Amino acid sequence: MGIMNAGVMGTGVEVAAVRVEGLSRRYGAVRALDDVSLDLPRGITGLLGPNGAGKTTLMTVLATINEPDAGRVSVFGLDPAQSAERVEIRRRLGYLPQELSFHRHFTVAGFLDYVAILKEIVDRRARAEEVARVLAAVGLQNMAGRRVRSLSGGMRQRLGLAQALLGGPELLVLDEPTAGLDPEQRLRFRELLSGLPGDPVVLLSTHQVDDISAICPYVVVLLGGRVRFAGTPADLAAAAADHVWTADERDPGAFLSWRGGDNRWRHLGNQLPPSAEVVPPTAEEGYLLLSHSLDKPETAVPRWRPARRRTR
Amino acid sequence: MTGSFSGTGGPAGSGAGHVSEDALFAYAAGSVDEILAWSVEAHVAACPDCRLALSVHVDQGRLARNRSVVLVRAATGEHHRARRLLAHIGVPDHLVALMAATPSLRRSWLLSVVGVLAVVSGESVLAQHLSNSPQALGGPSWGVLAPFILIGPLMVLAGVAAAFLPVFDPTHQLAAAAPFSGLGLLLARSLSALVAALVPVVAAAFVVPGPAWLPAALLLPCFAVCGVALAVVTVVGPMPAALLAGAVWVLPVAVVGVWHSVAAVVQWPAQVSWAVVLMVAVIVVASRRSRFELGWAS
Numbered sequence: 001m002g003i004m005n006a007g008v009m010g011t012g013v014e015v016a017a018v019r020v021e022g023l024s025r026r027y028g029a030v031r032a033l034d035d036v037s038l039d040l041p042r043g044i045t046g047l048l049g050p051n052g053a054g055k056t057t058l059m060t061v062l063a064t065i066n067e068p069d070a071g072r073v074s075v076f077g078l079d080p081a082q083s084a085e086r087v088e089i090r091r092r093l094g095y096l097p098q099e100l101s102f103h104r105h106f107t108v109a110g111f112l113d114y115v116a117i118l119k120e121i122v123d124r125r126a127r128a129e130e131v132a133r134v135l136a137a138v139g140l141q142n143m144a145g146r147r148v149r150s151l152s153g154g155m156r157q158r159l160g161l162a163q164a165l166l167g168g169p170e171l172l173v174l175d176e177p178t179a180g181l182d183p184e185q186r187l188r189f190r191e192l193l194s195g196l197p198g199d200p201v202v203l204l205s206t207h208q209v210d211d212i213s214a215i216c217p218y219v220v221v222l223l224g225g226r227v228r229f230a231g232t233p234a235d236l237a238a239a240a241a242d243h244v245w246t247a248d249e250r251d252p253g254a255f256l257s258w259r260g261g262d263n264r265w266r267h268l269g270n271q272l273p274p275s276a277e278v279v280p281p282t283a284e285e286g287y288l289l290l291s292h293s294l295d296k297p298e299t300a301v302p303r304w305r306p307a308r309r310r311t312r
Numbered sequence: 313m314t315g316s317f318s319g320t321g322g323p324a325g326s327g328a329g330h331v332s333e334d335a336l337f338a339y340a341a342g343s344v345d346e347i348l349a350w351s352v353e354a355h356v357a358a359c360p361d362c363r364l365a366l367s368v369h370v371d372q373g374r375l376a377r378n379r380s381v382v383l384v385r386a387a388t389g390e391h392h393r394a395r396r397l398l399a400h401i402g403v404p405d406h407l408v409a410l411m412a413a414t415p416s417l418r419r420s421w422l423l424s425v426v427g428v429l430a431v432v433s434g435e436s437v438l439a440q441h442l443s444n445s446p447q448a449l450g451g452p453s454w455g456v457l458a459p460f461i462l463i464g465p466l467m468v469l470a471g472v473a474a475a476f477l478p479v480f481d482p483t484h485q486l487a488a489a490a491p492f493s494g495l496g497l498l499l500a501r502s503l504s505a506l507v508a509a510l511v512p513v514v515a516a517a518f519v520v521p522g523p524a525w526l527p528a529a530l531l532l533p534c535f536a537v538c539g540v541a542l543a544v545v546t547v548v549g550p551m552p553a554a555l556l557a558g559a560v561w562v563l564p565v566a567v568v569g570v571w572h573s574v575a576a577v578v579q580w581p582a583q584v585s586w587a588v589v590l591m592v593a594v595i596v597v598a599s600r601r602s603r604f605e606l607g608w609a610s
Contacts, residue, residue: 101482109387118490
């Protein structure tokens with residue numbers, strides 16, 4: 001699909017659930033976001049990029065807590081620059097910051113109760129039911145009375161996710177939610193995200209390309225504050241087509257080489273040797289190729305944008 | 313009623329009769345009237361066979377959800393004594409829960425405030441006792457009061473500043489991204505921190521060797537410097553705002569203390585000035601209240 005049905009305009013054209021146009025944000029001399037334009041459809045969109053690429057800045061702008069220097073943002077047709085519309089966006093928002101800290105004296109349920117109040121769930125009974133629901137969703141239903149300070153890192157990460165799910169948000173902005181999770185927890189996290197009711201818009205930032213390949217229909221690569229790729233994980237893998245090969249020996253011409261479990265060298269590079277045995281690339285290799293080509297525009301892949309679909 | 317019971321057909325729990333399957337099903341589904349529910353409960357409490365029969369009809373999922381809700385309510389601290397007391401005097405439950413996250417309302421913080429005040433007021437009492445200076449016309453020796461007068465309002469300001477400084481709120485990003493009014497949250501926290509810090513300051517003012525009107529005279533300056541902090545935070549960052557508000561108190565106390573007497577900052581001509589400062593601060597906060605909305609996370 002790639003296109004959502006909220007915010008239908010008079011033109012009869014369905015618009016993206018979340019639209020970012022020409023977004024720029026500087027911190028002193030550092031340009032964190034540089035003319036970023038994006039459409040986010042319903043479903044999960046993965047956001048990839050190295051540290052300092054601008055991922056967190058983009059997410060804080062979408063979470064309405066960071067004001068851009070230039071550009072426009074539209075969330076379900078609402079403009080966060082307008083005070084009343086910004087509050088309305090926040091009513092539909094679930095946000096997990098990259099480094100979520102807690103009031104350590106809180107119990108797990110007490111912390112979620114606090115966030116539920118911030119999300120305007122004022123009725124005591126409704127709040128308790130909602131807290132119980134999200135605790136069950138992240139598998140912490142037996143931890144309600146535990147102090148936050150006694151939780152392991154993985155449990156805190158799940159607690160952070162639980163607070164983002166309070167109120168059943170339509171837009172979920174998750175900044176590196178899988179950091180610190182063990183493999184089983186990551187799989188459970190994938191299960192949870194892909195089973196969210198209501199088909200929300202999810203923007204998921206991570207360094208784990210396999211998480212994105214597993215659950216994200218769409219992926220955006222941010223490099224140096226600019227969108228360098230937007231498409232499907234398969235498209236991202238295809239960006240490295242004819243750039244990955246295997247050989248018995250290490251190839252000094254490749255810019256990245258590693259020995260696989262079959263004892264053969266796997267190479268990623270721009271110049272294939274004549275005898276190269278080309279192999280199908282992975283999305284991770286597509287991402288690595290993009291990262292490597294940051295200063296070499298000639299190797300960049302074309303930008304992708306979901307096609308607009310006309311309604312009747 | 314008796315139709316709901318099989319066997320002897322007697323009333324619930326009166327003999328060998330048991331609750332009918334239909335009644336147990338209806339009770340488990342929550343669709344019986346109050347009187348029948350009481351009858352069923354009275355009987356089931358005394359009859360193991362009917363308890364067993366009832367358990368078959370209970371929706372286990374619903375039971376588990378209810379259990380979770382009960383556990384959550386127990387874990388949120390809503391039955392805490394202080395919380396119940398505040399609820400009893402009419403403070404909305406959700407505001408009490410928000411205040412619970414205010415660092416300057418934690419026991420450790422309040423104990424620190426009490427400790428600092430105990431030191432400065434004890435020093436004043438001791439200095440007065442040792443100097444044994446004659447007090448003109450029964451008035452106090454203002455020199456020994458200077459540390460207390462300087463520190464007291466700063467303690468109140470520190471409590472309020474801790475209520476809005478992001479560095480003291482580990483979840484400030486969540487608060488900024490939430491729809492709950494930023495100004496509402498700030499005022500709820502600041503007012504509660506203000507009251508919590510004022511109590512020991514005013515209590516200490518009764519202990520130090522000052523005039524009887526000193527406790528009342530400290531109120532307006534405390535309100536004014538806290539108001540300045542809230543007003544200035546709409547223009548500059550939270551930390552500079554707290555420092556600037558502190559300077560609004562420290563500078564007059566220092567200047568007046570050196571050239572004249574610290575009494576001047578709490579006597580009536582100064583009270584007029586503090587009232588004006590407070591009014592201006594309230595106007596600034598009201599007119600720039602939208603500045604509290606975006607948050608300070610950026």
